[in-house]
Amino acid sequence: MLLLHAAVACTLALQAFAAHAQVPEPTGLVDQQHCMFCHTSDEPFLAPSFHQIAERYRDKPNASTMLEDKLRHGGKAHWGDMAMPLPADRGGPLSAEDAHTLVQWVLSQ
Ligand code: HEC
Numbered sequence: 001m002l003l004l005h006a007a008v009a010c011t012l013a014l015q016a017f018a019a020h021a022q023v024p025e026p027t028g029l030v031d032q033q034h035c036m037f038c039h040t041s042d043e044p045f046l047a048p049s050f051h052q053i054a055e056r057y058r059d060k061p062n063a064s065t066m067l068e069d070k071l072r073h074g075g076k077a078h079w080g081d082m083a084m085p086l087p088a089d090r091g092g093p094l095s096a097e098d099a100h101t102l103v104q105w106v107l108s109q
Contacts, residue, residue, distance in 0.1 A: 022108065023104050023105045023108035024105075025105060026098075026101045026102060026105055029098055029101060029102055030102070030105075032091045032092060033087065033090045033091045033092075033094065033102070034090050034091050035090075035102070038084075041109055042109075046082075047079070047082075047084070048079050050106045050109040051109050053106055053107075053109075054106060054107045054108065054109045057107060058107055063107070064100070064103045064104065064107060067103045067106070067107075068096065068099040068100055068102075068103045069099075070084070071084075071087070071094060071099045071102060071103065072087060072094050072096065072099050073086070074086050
């Protein structure tokens with residue numbers, strides 16, 4: 001049991017170290033838009049994991065602008081054939097500010 005605790009603490013410490021920025025989860029928005037219906041933080045599910053997405057875009061200039069626009073208006077698929085549904089089909093319209101908050105959070109994972 002002690003070993004397990006040590007392992008968990010170690011993993012948490014590593015994760016905190018690896019994260020570029022600590023952005024708290026915008027839980028209300030994530031729930032309202034059902035992000036976790038298709039995404040998980042670290043396992044590919046119906047969609048790429050937020051971790052994969054962050055890895056892919058973290059160092060790309062303008063990536064967050066592109067992703068915010070895509071979250072609000074859709075766009076062509078970058079990962080496979082299945083595109084992401086539009087906000088109207090996810091739970092309601094998404095403001096530019098909310099899209100920004102969500103993308104900053106995704107890219108911090
Ligand atoms: C109904 C399923 C579904 C829901 C709900 C969903 N996504 Fe996605 N998402 C996808 C799929 C499928 C892709 C891969 C699309 C592609 O190939 O570009 C994706 C891709 C993405 C990408 C990467 C886009 C790109 O161009 O590479 C981001 C960022 C993202 N989702 C964020 C979110 C956020 C934030 C939410 C909640 C507001 C959300 N998703 C809700 C299915 C979903």
